[in-house]
Amino acid sequence: MNINNLLETTKEITRLRLPTVISSSIGLVIGLTAINLLAGCEQQPKTVAPAFDASEHSPGGKATIKNFNYRTFIKPGAHLTGLDRVDFWAGFTFFEMPWVEAPASTSVRDGLGPLFNTHSCLSCHGKGSRGKFFDEGIGEQSGLLIRLGPTHPNAPKVDPVYGGQIQVRTIAAAKKYLTDPLLPEAKIDLAFEYTDGQYADGESYQLRKPIIKLAELGYGELASGIGLSPRFGPNIFGMGLLDAISDKDLIAQEDLADANGDHISAKYNRGLDVVTGEKAIGRYGFKAKHPNLLQQVTDAFNNDIGIVNPLFPNEVCTDSQPGCQQASKITNPKGEHEIAERLVQDVMIFSRHIGVPPARNLEDTETQQGRELFYQLNCQACHTPSYTTSATYPHQDLASIKIWPYTDLALHDMGEGLADGVFENDANGKEWRTPPLWGIGLQQQVQGQQLFLHDGRARSISEAILWHGGEAQASQQVFKQLTATERKALIKFLRAI
Template identity: 50%
Template sequence: MTINRYWIMPLMTCLISCSKVSVPAFQEAEHLPAGGMTGKGLSDRSFVQVGRNVDRKEELKFWTGFSLFRDPWVIAPSSTRDRDGLGPLFNTRSCISCHSAGGKGPAPAEGLSKPSALVIRLGSAQHGLFVDPVYGGQIQPRAIAVTHSSIQPDLVGEARLDLRYQQISGQYADGTSYTLRQPTYDLTDLAYGELDKRSVLSPRFSPVIYGVGLLDAISAEDLLSQEDINDNDQDGISGKYNRVPIMPSRHNTAIFHQPIADLSDTLSLGIGRFGHKAKQPSLHQQVAAAFRDDIGITNTSFETESCSIQQKNCQAASAIGGHQSIEIPDKLLDLVTQFNQLIAVPPARGINAKQVQQGRDLFYKLGCESCHTASYTTDVNYPHPRLANQKIWPYTDLALHDMGEGLADGVNEYDANGQEWRTPPLWGIGARKSVREENLFLHDGRAQTVAEAILWHGGEALTSQQSFIQLDLAQRSALLAFLDAI
């Protein structure tokens, strides 16, 4: 399949419009994109290191939290009560299997598989939050091995994924060709019958975790000052923030097993920051949700298993596990959250180089900063002092933007519609190749390079994407060098 990338905007028009954009002066602070939470160096093995301003006492808690993040959970009951409760249905046994070395997980295999770092969410085009009546909000491809008279039929994973790619060819304005991967997703071996007719598959590839504590520390006021739902400034960008439920501890989450859950009447709402559609309002809630949804570990924010009431064998397996209430207590969940808070962001690399600075100019002139907001100062009153009042350079507004039909999944999550995705942070994006040879980008990992990710941009980002296509090889190389350096 071939798509025509010779867009109607000529190169001269692009250069004229770009010349009108004011590029901010380079700041020495850009060398330390996370301020005092920037890493002391770049490892070729892992992103797991503490920020440079973390004291010894906090570092000990960091490594304790890392052990809970790294080590696999086991089936209950077991002799290790602090680490049992896996499943009954689950996606993976540990956090690190999805976030290898603190970065992204392994690439999903094409064909039939049970991937860990790529999860399949279930939703619909209906407003609010839809979950499949039988399979819930996410496919769990694995199940614990358990033999008991009460479990009939045998407990098995919910489905397998059939992933296929179609090649799409195109050209830059200078005649250089490129190829993109267009994925298709199907489920096979559905263990509990067919999906609800309203259910739509939404693939989500695991993000990096470094810097998430600082994203949590940006004030809501600073974020909301960027909201422009109706594009009142007429710049073609209409970012908005997802309004999502704040889950209090000990809340009965059985409501999530209803086909349509309108939680606005029962819970207070916050600004969504985490997840590809900004579904979670805080880092703590993001970690708590991942424990329940991915590993099957219940907690005080999400007390019920991911089994639906129709999955009787899953309910029976949960009942014989031995836990009378939740499976990870707050003291351990807090340690994992603190590990996520304090993991360092890689320092900038070679950012003073002439080519990189040329790319920096293009980043602003092409309008990339309209969504990938370069810098903030974190909230001076943020509860963790190491994260408070830090000048940071994450290159994201954390807002939802329409990214066009090419990236659409057709799934609504609260205020996010089927074409909207949260702007991902760009800091450390070039450092990832030091840790993992293969890197994937975008919400489903379809892009194998940063350039491919840019080429997939549509919707509000279409003008910037077209401008990128119009650049010559030297200009493209400069822009990509800047992204590689930050």
């Protein structure tokens, strides 16, 4: 049964509400699925894909990469020329090169730690994409970070001893001068749980779920009410274009009360803008914690590498970590910024202008069939296909560009299967920001691996879809009922954008 017949049959079943009709018309498996979908499908008419737009070939508009070579995602958009490109590659050096302990022969890139997760941005965002594959067992992960947060609204926002993130490494040189120990906060104990399943046509699949614990805690147990939220480094291309989408266009998509009755309720996280001191719409991070790209980048410098900077001028040491505080006074006695403002700006030129890969084979017949299915499954309800960036965006080379990121940057309830149980600002334990889809089909070619979702559990696009629950449950269930030919077409479209 194809998607059109399935949707029409499901609507008819919903109208009649007769189990006998379910059994006789499409069989027990389809019938049981339809019962699960009644609440959603009753008010979800089939969405027809809009006419194909030639601009879909260049998802970043003029900021699309002109000659994508499949070796790396790190290339400037075609809009950058001349000295701007020189500045881009200057910023790249601070992304790529490892930071070292202070004092060092180079004062430009010293200041690592005292507590940290990784030596460089590149180790979490290999080739401008996601981190390295992580193995089961106890160890020091680089691409996989563990955020800490409250498991209920009345719990402390961060752990009083460990703060808001676990740091798995420490500097070594200053340890001989300390009177208190400087210990890694913990190691990550990783295992996977596997579940087998079948599509309606009998084809089998297997899902894996990471089971993550902390081992060798350096400073005692976590506080009561504090939970673990694993985060696997995201793609970083096109980040400046997401920054350039207007708040007005995002807020227009917010639907907390489900006013349109589609059972999907876009919600925007509101986080503190550390520059203005006011709350703003979150765009970055898996729960949309940070409102702008500058804050996202400088927070990563501080929490992941231990680099104090103009926006985050304090080390991550807490009062319960005297060894860390002592080490900080030895390595940075004046409490100065470990990356200067001018160098932050170089990094921002790089981060803002990493281009978006061009789409591939979009007008292929099978890809176009997949495009139709994308809309028929209502995927665009969360993965908003396109925007025109704000005309008043301060960096005018990214203003007024039509882009195709396939995200609303909003929070959605993704169900118990993906829940981490941790609150972050206005996001609860089941809510995640919709990730952009542009370029996801290139990860295998560029990196030699593909890992999706916030913790890297999904090894294919199909697995990522199968993990969708909550507000996306109806779309996931219909995906499972597609024929093998239809599934292949949908995945081909997703790999093409």
